[in-house]
Amino acid sequence: xxxxxxxxxxxxxxxxxxxxxxxxxxxxxxxxxxxxxxxxxxxxxxxxxxxxxxxxxxxxxxxxxxxxxxxxxxxxxxxxxxxxxxxxxxxxxxxxxxxxxxxxxxxxxxxxxxxxxxxxxxxxxxxxxxxxxxxxxxxxxxxxxxxxxxxxxxxxxxxxxxxxxxxxxxxxxxxxxxxxxxxxxxxxxxxxxxxxxxxxxxxxxxxxxxxxxxxxxxxxxxxxxxxxxxxxxxxxxxxxxxxxxxxxxxxxxxxxxxxxxxxxxxxxxxxxxxxxxxxxxxxxxxxxxxx
Numbered sequence: 001x002x003x004x005x006x007x008x009x010x011x012x013x014x015x016x017x018x019x020x021x022x023x024x025x026x027x028x029x030x031x032x033x034x035x036x037x038x039x040x041x042x043x044x045x046x047x048x049x050x051x052x053x054x055x056x057x058x059x060x061x062x063x064x065x066x067x068x069x070x071x072x073x074x075x076x077x078x079x080x081x082x083x084x085x086x087x088x089x090x091x092x093x094x095x096x097x098x099x100x101x102x103x104x105x106x107x108x109x110x111x112x113x114x115x116x117x118x119x120x121x122x123x124x125x126x127x128x129x130x131x132x133x134x135x136x137x138x139x140x141x142x143x144x145x146x147x148x149x150x151x152x153x154x155x156x157x158x159x160x161x162x163x164x165x166x167x168x169x170x171x172x173x174x175x176x177x178x179x180x181x182x183x184x185x186x187x188x189x190x191x192x193x194x195x196x197x198x199x200x201x202x203x204x205x206x207x208x209x210x211x212x213x214x215x216x217x218x219x220x221x222x223x224x225x226x227x228x229x230x231x232x233x234x235x236x237x238x239x240x241x242x243x244x245x246x247x248x249x250x251x252x253x254x255x256x257x258x259x260x261x262x263x264x265x266x267x268x269x270x271x272x273x274x275x276x277x278x279x280x281x282x283x284x285x286x287x288x289x290x291x
Contacts, residue, residue, distance in 0.1 A: 001084045008077045009070065009097060012063040013084055016093050018042050020056040020122045025049065038122050040090045047091035048123025056122040059093055062160060066118055066130055069165025075172065076101040085261040092121035094261055102173060104134055107180035109187065111137040114176060117151075119265065126265060129153035130165060132172040134179055141245040144272050146182045146284060150175050186238035186284050196240050197224060199283070203274050204247070223247065237284045244271050244280075 003010050011017075021039040025032040038048035038056055048056070070077055079100040086093050095118045102114035115135035120128045131151025134143040152160070152168050197220075205220040206213050226243050233239035248271035251264040274280060 003082045003084070005080050005082065009067050009080055010082060012060045015042065016059050016084065016086055016090060018090065019058050020047070022055075038091075040122075043089055045089050047089050048121075048125075050124065054124065059120055059122075062120050062128060063095075063118065065160050065162045066165055068162035069130075069160070070169055072162055072166030073168075073170035073172075075099065075169055087121075087126070087259050087262050088123065091123040092119070092126040092262070094119045094126070094265065098135060102176070104176060104180040107177055107184060108134070108136075109184055112143075112180065113137065114172065115142055116172075117142075125262070127153045128160070130160070130168070132169075132176060134176055134183070136242075136245075139242065139246065141242060141249045142268075143179070143183065143241075143245050144248060144268065144275050145175075145179055146186070146241065146275060147179065147281075148276065149272070150179070182284065183238065183241070186241055187233065187236055189237040189284060191235055191237050191240055191283065193235055196227060196235075196243075199240065199279070200224070200227070200243070203277070203279065204244070204271075240280075240283065241275070244275055247271055 001013055001015075003013075018041055021041050022036045023039055025035040025037055034051050036050055036054070037046050038050065038054075039045065040047045050056075077099060081098040081100070083096045084093065085095070097116040097118065099114040099116065104112040104114075113135045114132055116130065116132045118130050119126050129151065131149060131153065133145055133150060135141075136143055150172060152165070200223045201215055201220055204223060205216050207216060208214075223243065226246050227239065230239045230242045230246075233242065248264070248268040251260055251267055
């Protein structure tokens with residue numbers, strides 16, 4: 001669901017605005033000790049389970065606290081696009097907020113805006129998260145922070161203090177300006193194609209089996225195709241970086257029934273670990289060239 005707004009960040013949509021109901025789990029008519037179902041009252045369906053310590057709250061709590069926090073931070077939310085995604089019948093949600101008033105073209109050398117991601121879940125499948133990154137307009141890639149995560153996240157929580165959100169969010173523009181500078185430096189770091197493909201083979205296309213590591217050659221071929229599509233970046237660290245962020249942004253379902261947004265969140269987390277890992281951090285060190 002996409003909402004365009006020129007008057008600030010909108011309220012949470014009605015299909016996500018509900019108070020989860022907790023019901024005791026039973027077997028043969030007898031309550032199972034310390035086990036509960038989480039129910040979406042809008043659809044009367046089970047969307048999760050948990051123990052007595054798990055007490056999910058309306059997503060509106062996090063959403064409204066986020067809106068208040070951005071006001072405290074004095075971020076310019078006068079022109080935004082907001083896209084909402086519900087997962088598993090409302091068990092989890094994510095929202096992408098493009099803040100069009102923030103432009104990083106001067107530092108990055110190409111048009112780019114600020115994008116925020118807000119996520120939470122009633123079934124503990126998605127961490128509560130409020131984060132920001134640069135949104136490259138040429139390819140619509142969400143550029144995962146090249147140094148360290150910009151935002152706050154934790155396992156499911158019942159609320160976030162607007163003052164805490166405001167303090168963190170007030171740093172978003174400055175921190176993203178620094179990220180844009182790092183990305184600009186990547187454009188001048190030469191990386192040989194063979195070195196780049198070996199990097200992808202070892203860090204993205206490799207998976208573990210009972211007998212050890214194996215390479216998913218079909219997936220590697222797709223990665224190479226993505227890498228080559230960014231050939232105007234002329235064999236630089238920026239080409240490697242955009243390949244990674246493309247993988248984390250442009251996700252498709254490979255089989256019927258796949259929840260694309262949940263898959264995208266999982267892949268984004270995997271790629272974030274690669275980008276913020278030691279090998280990629282060494283690769284983007286401006287003093288080095290990889291031949």
